[in-house]
Amino acid sequence: MAKILEDISRTFAEYLLIPRLTRRDQHIDAIDLSAPLSREGVQGQEKLSMNIPIVSACMQAVSGTDLAVALARQGGLSMIFCSQSIESQVDMVKKVKAHKAGFVTSGANIKPDASLRSVLELMNASGHSTIPVTTDGSPHGNFVGLITDQDFWEFEDNLDNLVQAHMTAKADVIYGEEGITLREANQLLHRHKKDCLPILSLEGRLSALVFKKDYVDHQMHPLEILDDNKRLRVGAAINTHDYQDRVPALIEAGADVLCFDSSDGFTEFQMDGVAWIREQFGPDIVIGGGNVVSAEGFDYLAMSGLVDFIKVGIGGGSICITREQKGVGRGQASALLEVAARRDAYFEETGVYVPLCSDGGLANDTQIVMALAMGADFVMMGRYFAMTEESPTSKISINGQMYKPYWGEGTLRAQNWQRYSEGMSSRKMVFEEGVDAFVPLVGTVAEVLETTLHKLKSTMMNLGADNLSSFKEQAVITLVSEQSIVEAGTSNVFKFSRNRDADESDWGN
Ligand code: IMP
Numbered sequence: 001m002a003k004i005l006e007d008i009s010r011t012f013a014e015y016l017l018i019p020r021l022t023r024r025d026q027h028i029d030a031i032d033l034s035a036p037l038s039r040e041g042v043q044g045q046e047k048l049s050m051n052i053p054i055v056s057a058c059m060q061a062v063s064g065t066d067l068a069v070a071l072a073r074q075g076g077l078s079m080i081f082c083s084q085s086i087e088s089q090v091d092m093v094k095k096v097k098a099h100k101a102g103f104v105t106s107g108a109n110i111k112p113d114a115s116l117r118s119v120l121e122l123m124n125a126s127g128h129s130t131i132p133v134t135t136d137g138s139p140h141g142n143f144v145g146l147i148t149d150q151d152f153w154e155f156e157d158n159l160d161n162l163v164q165a166h167m168t169a170k171a172d173v174i175y176g177e178e179g180i181t182l183r184e185a186n187q188l189l190h191r192h193k194k195d196c197l198p199i200l201s202l203e204g205r206l207s208a209l210v211f212k213k214d215y216v217d218h219q220m221h222p223l224e225i226l227d228d229n230k231r232l233r234v235g236a237a238i239n240t241h242d243y244q245d246r247v248p249a250l251i252e253a254g255a256d257v258l259c260f261d262s263s264d265g266f267t268e269f270q271m272d273g274v275a276w277i278r279e280q281f282g283p284d285i286v287i288g289g290g291n292v293v294s295a296e297g298f299d300y301l302a303m304s305g306l307v308d309f310i311k312v313g314i315g316g317g318s319i320c321i322t323r324e325q326k327g328v329g330r331g332q333a334s335a336l337l338e339v340a341a342r343r344d345a346y347f348e349e350t351g352v353y354v355p356l357c358s359d360g361g362l363a364n365d366t367q368i369v370m371a372l373a374m375g376a377d378f379v380m381m382g383r384y385f386a387m388t389e390e391s392p393t394s395k396i397s398i399n400g401q402m403y404k405p406y407w408g409e410g411t412l413r414a415q416n417w418q419r420y421s422e423g424m425s426s427r428k429m430v431f432e433e434g435v436d437a438f439v440p441l442v443g444t445v446a447e448v449l450e451t452t453l454h455k456l457k458s459t460m461m462n463l464g465a466d467n468l469s470s471f472k473e474q475a476v477i478t479l480v481s482e483q484s485i486v487e488a489g490t491s492n493v494f495k496f497s498r499n500r501d502a503d504e505s506d507w508g509n
Contacts, residue, residue: 010333011316012361014333015370016480020476028461033456033457033467034049034468035052035466037378038309039308039355048286050076052078055235056068059382059386059409062078063078063081068080068096072224072234075366077257079226079236080092081261083415093253103210103230106209108123108128110132110134115161118454123149130209133167138207143175147163150500161179165381170204174197178199197210198445219291240270257286259288260274260290264292265289272406288357289311290313292339294303309354310339312356316361317360318363356375357378358371358378369456374473374477386406387406393406405437407436407437410433412432463475
């Protein structure tokens with residue numbers, strides 16, 4: 001006969017945190033929200049972490065290029081979806097990596113004998129107001145000067161004039177030499193009051209450009225996560241079917257993290273995939289496994305010693321109908337509590353700490369807070385990000401309210417059969433495990449995160465926690481009765497206008 005667990009399958013909404021001592025020396029701005037992505041306690045492996053404990057889901061309606069850029073700039077990470085061709089996923093990863101580097105390869109260049117008219121066209125097409133002039137008009141050609149929109153007047157100068165008659169010639173341009181650090185380049189920009197610094201090779205070829213606006217931008221995003229070459233970090237989803245082709249291409253494109261996108265990761269297929277990647281690419285590439293909902297599933301993936309973080313959650317996603325369709329899954333809180341307890345025991349036994357990601361089903365900011373208190377190191381969300389300006393879908397207006405489409409990977413629309421058929425031969429979706437829906441547009445990634453993270457820090461203050469690891473240690477959690485859930489709302493008052501905070505906190509429910 002089947003084994004029946006004694007515990008009920010529970011959700012985050014059934015729990016509350018009990019306040020602990022808030023210390024006089026605590027300050028909300030000093031709270032550290034950094035979260036590990038790689039295993040800790042493994043000798044010789046490089047460590048990777050984020051500055052906020054949030055990643056976006058491996059989904060078509062969520063993790064595209066714009067969202068990946070916006071989230072990395074806020075300190076989190078996107079997992080670019082894998083339910084697309086290898087080429088287009090690689091292209092997205094490359095775009096994120098190219099988005100902002102201290103040293104940028106010049107995208108718009110011109111020859112000295114081109115006309116001002118063609119400079120104007122190039123400026124309009126590229127949106128750039130500073131154009132390097134190289135002998136052959138290529139990004140790495142011999143550098144001869146710079147032309148900007150200040151060097152000629154569109155309605156005064158003859159647009160048939162040649163670039164070389166209007167440009168600032170190399171002899172008068174302040175430039176840096178290849179090998180210079182970004183700090184030194186910014187110092188040159190500052191000292192000479194310039195907006196753009198060309199970097200030249202010893203032979204005088206254009207190597208890159210450094211912009212003042214990028215420096216300013218960086219100061220305004222102090223939490224952004226960057227790699228050693230000052231490029232934004234990005235994750236990429238992978239599946240158990242084509243990893244031998246997809247993974248090398250993604251690593252070559254610069255993906256910083258690989259994340260298995262599977263509804264059930266407690267499989268030998270996933271283990272084969274992880275083992276293959278480790279064998280080919282060594283210990284430093286960060287690999288996320290999952291999803292699991294039990295200590296047994298955690299042990300299977302963790303004990304291999306091959307995965308970095310493990311995702312927890314089956315059937316809780318806002319667009320998910322897996323539990324209805326297949327009778328498989330577990331309340332997200334119960335799953336997380338069991339896996340986190342096992343993870344902590346595993347750490348005691350081995351000295352290896354495996355970060356956990358709570359994936360799906362977070363309906364509001366309070367539930368993010370609860371997931372982190374219960375033992376998740378970071379959370380993965382789909383709906384939360386689908387509702388932002390930067391998600392890769394178009395806005396539509398319904399009855400005067402703006403919405404965005406949001407669909408599951410298990411829908412006929414997404415056709416992500418790889419996520420649901422580990423080891424199965426059918427290469428199509430036989431039945432759906434997700435729905436195709438709309439969500440309200442709530443604002444930009446920066447705006448929604450500002451509220452969420454402020455609430456998280458505020459709760460951490462209540463618990464006397466300075467960082468997320470002390471938050472877990474300090475957390476004392478109680479189950480709530482149905483009556484105390486009623487008590488948690490307002491009672492016996494008339495509300496005439498909805499308050500903006502409440503609107504945001506339930507994310508449009
Ligand atoms: P959300 O944050 O509640 O919207 O949940 C997002 C999570 O749902 C994803 O990270 C996946 O783990 C999961 N998911 C994505 N698509 C589907 C689907 O079609 N069916 C079931 N779960 C899905």
